[in-house]
Amino acid sequence: MSFGINRRIVLTIAATVAILFGPTLPILEQAQAQTDPLPSWNEGATKQAITDFVARVTRQGGPDFVSPDERIATFDNDGTLWVEHPMYVQLAFALDRVRAMAPLHPEWKDTQPFKAVLEGDMKTLAASGEHGMGELVMATHAGMTTEEFQKIVTDWLATARHPRFKRPYTELSYQPMIELLAYLRANGFKTFIVSGGGVEFMRPWTERVYGVPPEQVVGSSIKTRFQMRDGRPELFRLPEMNFVDDGAGKPVGINEFIGRRPILAFGNSDGDLEMVQWTTMSGGARLGLLVHHTDAEREYAYDRNTSFGRLDKALDGAALNKWIVVDMKSDWKRVFAFE
């Protein structure tokens, strides 16, 4: 059996195997990838750079070949895979939770930053800074079991709507990125999320929305405690930070949770700078990418001067290190699946 075998036969075999053993067989994804795997990306230098890179690292015997087990790709989440404006989705969740929990906390009416949330006073809330945000997160993310928190997140996502798009947040994931994740997996990559967001806020839905299973999601976390209650084991969420997966924390998290260095990293802000440095500045074929939010009409436009999701140092780093800066307005044919 040689590699010169008629391609039609290979595809027939692939299809037969797929029918017999289920549609998720990687071989079928490979076969499907023969048509344009990135239909929501406009033709041009950016799309070309991505497909060229994938071709190089998957060409067996080529100078840049990377074995499948080393094809690790890491993606930021907020602003890279889904919308992060006008506020991080997880912050919207925290604010909604404060409102929902307020009847059980009459003291919040007179205590900042809860008072500001309940009065819709975003200016005072912002002025409460990191300390205030920390209090909000702990009050809304801790004090329950991991299973209870998972249900709270799932229930909230089912009903919450984005203030501008009036749609569930999970529909505000970027269609070109969903295609890119699938394209990479079809080419033997293992795709990971590496986000500053809470890992237990993401895991309940990343498999459904991005095809990324829980065990491939790295994120920030609070501490948990194992305990037996009524003869059943549970993990109780404590109001204490465990790990902040942002900035210089991202390569630390990648090393701790994945234990391999990625060959492709995709971010959109200065919080992703170190992840992209760690990925690309190590010799060998590597690809660093940044989403540049340039499309106020279809999504948002911001970079150096936004109060969060700021893309400033990382944009300078891109120029210096030849990372690909994805121009949302010109590179993406479609931003959302519902367009």
Add this chain to the structure above:
Amino acid sequence: MSFGINRRIVLTIAATVAILFGPTLPILEQAQAQTDPLPSWNEGATKQAITDFVARVTRQGGPDFVSPDERIATFDNDGTLWVEHPMYVQLAFALDRVRAMAPLHPEWKDTQPFKAVLEGDMKTLAASGEHGMGELVMATHAGMTTEEFQKIVTDWLATARHPRFKRPYTELSYQPMIELLAYLRANGFKTFIVSGGGVEFMRPWTERVYGVPPEQVVGSSIKTRFQMRDGRPELFRLPEMNFVDDGAGKPVGINEFIGRRPILAFGNSDGDLEMVQWTTMSGGARLGLLVHHTDAEREYAYDRNTSFGRLDKALDGAALNKWIVVDMKSDWKRVFAFE
């Protein structure tokens, strides 16, 4: 195309695909599993319980069917997958490192616990307790980059020999367990190591020895710091504990690193008690297993009264919760591959 297709044709297709696309295709593992997948396990109740469980959770449409993405299996390492006597392999590594590094640390001649190590005074070393062990670990595991540490571990394993068996430690992995890991993977399980040992001590070799890739190894860790040196990013290992993946830390680590609850957990000591509780006491088809070291002739015999790797509370838990206690002497036909 129906499922009544001649089995020979299916196997031919599987073989063709395997030849074209590499030998690790899960389908081939499935085909091979038709012969006895656990040849190093003696026939009997233990082996039967394992294969019955796997049959139950993989039988599509059956009452205990578990979808492949939820087939998470977690394994302790020391004493469960490889030898842990007469001392944890990682402790042997630390002692060898102290000896190798001693010329650079003349002060160690007069400083405990290093003095005890250099003089081979195991009694004084043991008396230094947890504090002394902590000092040894930090002195030998921190102060270098992650890449440097990986090389140190790899080089050490290539030359170090077990004092009794006179073989590399990686040959002292248990053949029945290696077969079990492969058998589970062939049945759609994702196999993880969840060990009290250092995660960066295990990752350099677990894929080669157990078929478990780095991103599926959970373990204890020290902190690392991201830094740029001479224009290259590196992770520097700091002498500060980050996470202790033992006892009640195991379910915490499983939740943090894997984000799903296992359906099978395999340990050998009280340090695995909470992991097996977390896995099995949650409804649904679940399997908890413990290696009972009962074979002083081929390996070691110890349980309730050993100074480490103690199996006491977990043995009581096994009786209470119907976990499988694997009797090494009677259940394992072969302990090591070289026998």
